[in-house]
Amino acid sequence: MALEQKLAKWVAADLIDAKTADEIRAHEHARGRPVLLWAIAALGLLAVALGIILMISANWDRIPAFVKLGAHFAMLLAAALTCWRANISGRRWESEAALFIFSALTLGGIALQSQVYQLVGPSWQALLVWMALAGPAMLLGGRTRLIGITFSLGLIVAMTAMATSIRGDTPTILLSQGLAMASPVILVLLSFLRKQLSTAMCLTMRETGFNIILLGASLAHFAWADAISSSQALDMLLRLTPVALAVAGALWLAWRSDALPKSLLLPMLLGPFAALFLTVGIPHADGSLSRFIGVAVYGAMWAAIAWGAARSASSVLFAIAIGAIAVRIFIIYLELFGSLAQTGVMLFAGGLLLVALAWGWRALVRTARMGKAKS
Amino acid sequence: MKKMMKRPLFALALALPVVVLGLMIGLHQQALSTATDWRIPISGYDPRDPLRGHYLRFAYDWQVQGDAALCTSSTGCILCLHQSDDNVIAQISSPETQCLNPVDLKASSIRFSTGPGSPARFSSRIFVSEASAPALEQALQNKPGFLVAHLAKDGRLISRRVTTD
DSSP states (O other), rough: OOHHHHHHHHTTTTTSOHHHHHHHHHHHHHOOOOHHHHHHHHHHHHHHHHHHHHHHHHHHGGGOOHHHHHHHHHHHHHHHHHHHHHHHHHHHHHHEEEEEEEHHHHHHHHHHHHHHHOOOOHHHHHHHHHHHHHHHHHHHHSSHHHHHHHHHHHHHHHHHHHHHHHHOOOOOHHHHHHHHTTTTHHHHHTTOOTTTHHHHHHHHHHHHHHHHHHHHHHHGGGGSOOBBBOOOHHHHHHHHHHHHHHHHHHHHHHHHHHSSSHHHHHHIIIHHHEEEHHHHSSSOOOOOOHHHHHHHHHHHHHHHHHHHHHHHHHHHHHHHHHHHHHHHHHHHHHHHOOSHHHHHHHOOOOOOHHHHHHHHEEEHHHHHHHHHOOO | OHHHHHHHHHHHHHHHHHHHHHHHHHHHHHHHHTOOOEEEEEEEEESSGGSSSSEEEEEOOEEEEOOOGGGGSSSOOOEEEEEEEEEEEEEEOOOOOOOSSSTTTTTTTTTEETTTTTTEEEEEEEEOTTTHHHHHHHHHHHHOOEEEEEEETTTTTTEEEEEOO
């Protein structure tokens, strides 16, 4: 329907003739896929799979342990072989599906052995073992966003579960929590290994990593509304050490590759780290001054990202940066810094920043258009 | 060239979980091969726990000896099991105690509870499938229940099944 409307508009505007419109129509119909059919078939297969799982569950304790373990092992081996053969033959989707099932079966195997041999322990340990076992296969064999998302979310969930479960302030625990904090940066770092990984995997890991980095740094700045003592700041410095190393590694790899515009590297990688360091790595009291500084740090981080986005013509990222600043300005209105006058000052400054960024973006777009017209 | 270098690595990556999970099965089976079988009376069951699926919650109906306060201390406690006629005796001991049949409470998922005036109670749970539950529930109402378990050398008391025979 949408294609027909577009073709009609183009023909009416003399952009294409009727013969070209017919050719386009025929080409698109030839490429058409029976999406509804696939969706119904997929639902049917899902129902079959769930039915099998439920029937097995209903008779779980009647099935001998060696049958459960043997059947699982056979499925794992079959998935691995299918993935390998499909990978060699270049059958991408078959390889991806087999790799996904292989990864799921690896996690299932860990859970099954825990049940059969009554192994106890926190779930984050099982998740980390899963990432250690299935992660390399996902990284090396993954081609599409399916495996990219599985790997990225698996890593983030496993590390987050670990960081929130372990308690204490020993150096080992603090560094482990820091490693968890560094996991989105590690995703970005891995995404720059373009020679080793497929493009879709790289893109997925990079997007996931940056989304979590920017969201995390934005949320963390609310700690400016809380007092940070010297001992807490010292603990955070230890936690931030793995993050700093990961940021340095990602910057070095990114600088050498052309995966990301250079104008975005520092704002996207160093900016959030610097904002986080200032927020939690330096002792501060709770008060109006801390909150002012917090807003300024937040604004500076997103303004730098907006500037980098404008220079690299990333309109979506620019819009996100502006939106993030706008949200914070709205929160200022609700926060009421100390007095009405102070709140007014912050709103005034924030509003000016937004106007300046919008004007800068418009100027850049105009310059780019003029440059294109001349050439 | 890139593909040729990646393939052996990818093959190794696919083999890794298969080999490791297989080795783990071997190690666990080896641990179980030296495990001793125990038939422990149980009581106080709750046939269904809807929030957590089909689990049978039970209390071990063994004779408890020793100081229950040890289990609430910072060091914790272990249980040294021994059989006396038809009874199973669980001696509360400190973790350093060397005994023939030690049970690690944490590794065995055994919960300890006590209160003023009430005796020390050790409880756990076992999965019971939908197909087995009705018959087991009926049997437990008429006869005393027993837990058949393996006690591994590392102190894990691995529940195998609940029976009334």
